Structures are given as C-alpha cells and as structure tokens.
Amino acid sequence: MNRREFLSKSALMAALIGVSVKVTSCGSDDPAAPGTGNGNVTGSTTDGGDHSHTGTITKAQLDAGNAVNITFSGAGHTHSLPLTNTEVTNIAMGTRVQKDFTDFQHPHTYTFN
Numbered sequence: 001m002n003r004r005e006f007l008s009k010s011a012l013m014a015a016l017i018g019v020s021v022k023v024t025s026c027g028s029d030d031p032a033a034p035g036t037g038n039g040n041v042t043g044s045t046t047d048g049g050d051h052s053h054t055g056t057i058t059k060a061q062l063d064a065g066n067a068v069n070i071t072f073s074g075a076g077h078t079h080s081l082p083l084t085n086t087e088v089t090n091i092a093m094g095t096r097v098q099k100d101f102t103d104f105q106h107p108h109t110y111t112f113n
C-alpha cells in the first residue's frame, strides 16, 4: 500500500468511526423523548381569559382511545373536559385538537398538542 492509498483508507476509517459514534450517541438519547417523556400529553386553555388551566391525558388513556373526561385544574377551580374517542386518537397521533367548551363555570378554549 502506498502512502496515498493509506491516507484515503484512513480517511474512510475516520468517516466510519464518526458515523458509528453518532449512531451510538443518538441511540442513548432516545429514551428522553421530547416533551414530558412519559407519553402523557398536557393540554391548556388558550382563550386568553383572566386565568388559565392545564390538564393531562395519560398515555394509558391515549393508548385506549376511548372517550374520556379530562380534569383541568389551576386558578382555584377545575373544569372537566369531555373528549370523544376521535379527539383522543388525534391527540395520541400528535394532531392539534382545539375545543371550545362551556361547563357550569364559564367557557374556555382547550388545546392539546
């Protein structure tokens, strides 16, 4: 092997090593997924009123895909937001779900994703 061949093989090796290091570090970062990391999705009220709430739909509820009521707390009172199975499925897929809902308290716009 002449010097030119040796250099090009060294460069190739360096490139391969670089790639394998990247893959390894990427893999080790994976468990910490973006967001909460536990599969739950937290929604919030986005109607810009004088107060706001947050409520969390759990990964188990998302996986089940059934209609649920999600409790939104904060601001000294709570709201129970009904979600249809279609809305739960959309939230699970990462699609934005925005819903105007009025309970016995007052109206809010609830947003997931």
Ligand SMILES: [Zn+2]
Binding pocket: 051, 053, 075, 077, 079, 105, 106, 108
């Ligand atoms: Zn409220």
